Amino acid sequence: MNEIRFFCPATIANVTCGFDVLGLCLDTVGDEMVIRKTDDGKVSITRIEGQELPLQTERNVAGVSAMAMLKALGSSQGFEIEIYKKIKPGSGIGSSAASAAGAVFGINKLLGTPFSATELIPFAMEGEKLASGALHADNVAPALLGGFSLVRSYEPLDVIKLHTPGELFASVIHPQIEVKTADARSVLKHSVPLKKAIQQWGNLGGLVSGLYTENYELISRSLNDGIIEPLRSLLIPKFNQVKQAALDAGALGGGISGSGPSIFALSKGQVTAAKVAEAMAGIYAGAGVDFEVHISGINVEGMRVLS
């Protein structure tokens, strides 16, 4: 195999009570990439469509991730990478992660799968570091593994794929405003009240239990974030109204996707997820804020080979 074309899914990180540890993979939102072997011993980004992003390998998250992986393998094989971007950078649904994870997924396939999906995560994290300055895994892990990924620990890296209930759907709305990652970080506090931390880990325990037992009511009761959301939601116009509209329309819960500005909701069933998306959209439409809406199942597979 000398060429591979595949779908690179968008992802939701910081799933409500799972700040910095829990991400999920979307099914209907994502980029496409084409990677082919070359004889020149170089990693080249030969084409990016849909967005203005750097073509220089060292400045592109896909290029950086690919090089980290090839360095670990000691491989001098050359590759050219084409990226067809559909996920908007800065939307909060893992645009850079899709490209970083995509690069290592595709090259791994072309080289005969020397690495497991889990082993690819650290290479893709190098791309994330270029994008955000931090080695975070909660987007690249679900992009590579599919489903819900729990980053139990960073030192050492320990990522666990959780069970995904079959009827869970996500509604995502992306208001066309910019929330700088630096701003989203600066509003956080370095310490949290112990009482709130206990509530948060109680909720995360409940959410993980609800995922394994497919208990949608428990998932719903557990989708609370008393620590991050109250601070970051101030950066997103109409956040509370959008979230309330989602709940009123039948969503199990939701929150800020990644560091925003996208807002997501989880629902039982696609019909409810569509109603929820419509209700969320209604708030921004009424307020004159431009937006994009996605409705998606949870993608338990991750990257998907197209040809």
Added chain:
Amino acid sequence: MNEIRFFCPATIANVTCGFDVLGLCLDTVGDEMVIRKTDDGKVSITRIEGQELPLQTERNVAGVSAMAMLKALGSSQGFEIEIYKKIKPGSGIGSSAASAAGAVFGINKLLGTPFSATELIPFAMEGEKLASGALHADNVAPALLGGFSLVRSYEPLDVIKLHTPGELFASVIHPQIEVKTADARSVLKHSVPLKKAIQQWGNLGGLVSGLYTENYELISRSLNDGIIEPLRSLLIPKFNQVKQAALDAGALGGGISGSGPSIFALSKGQVTAAKVAEAMAGIYAGAGVDFEVHISGINVEGMRVLS
């Protein structure tokens, strides 16, 4: 049925990364209680063997819990309660919880089970409040439900019974020293670094996942507490040596049981749990500290009717 005799299990609260939310039920350690109906319309503690504890109904955790339950039912049925204590008060393995939960379990049975086990929890919490001053559920919940109990939320109360892997065993060592609950509380800090809180909820998520998937290695990796244990372990002599001896003997992990002074370890298999108990005992034996040791499976049933 006019009389019931039953086993009231000891419990481990604050299971490592699950401070204030996660408890488990022991199988071979516990009290016995006998409760019988009377015609005098009163709740009386007629006998306590094994410990010096108050016989006055209002000053006894079993009495207080029983009265809370009967008040909620609007029942004027009388009961006499006998308690055969084997769990030492102040040991950190749910001595008061066994009596509080036992009283409401037994009376509920004698009245034809008007309440589910989960519905009994708030009444038993009234007994816990008498014992410790706080309405906590992480001992009474596993005593009533069996297995691992997650207290997802207190307001409203939401307790979830988690899956228990079949080969999990506990080793518990109780050094014969007193740790006052007030001291155990006063060493805690009101706020925690966000970074440590994130690690804690990552570990709790990993532990819950490990319980459902019976992944003992994941359970082991998740049994870390970077918040409470470093503070409270200072109150327990030789804590670090005891814990290290347990790990060296093959334990998956462990920590402080409740607010101490008991120390527990979890292991895969009874043979390893016995070796772990022996290793823990070796530390206290060598240091001249009196101690008691228990080896127990996880009791997935909770209270057990004997006759």
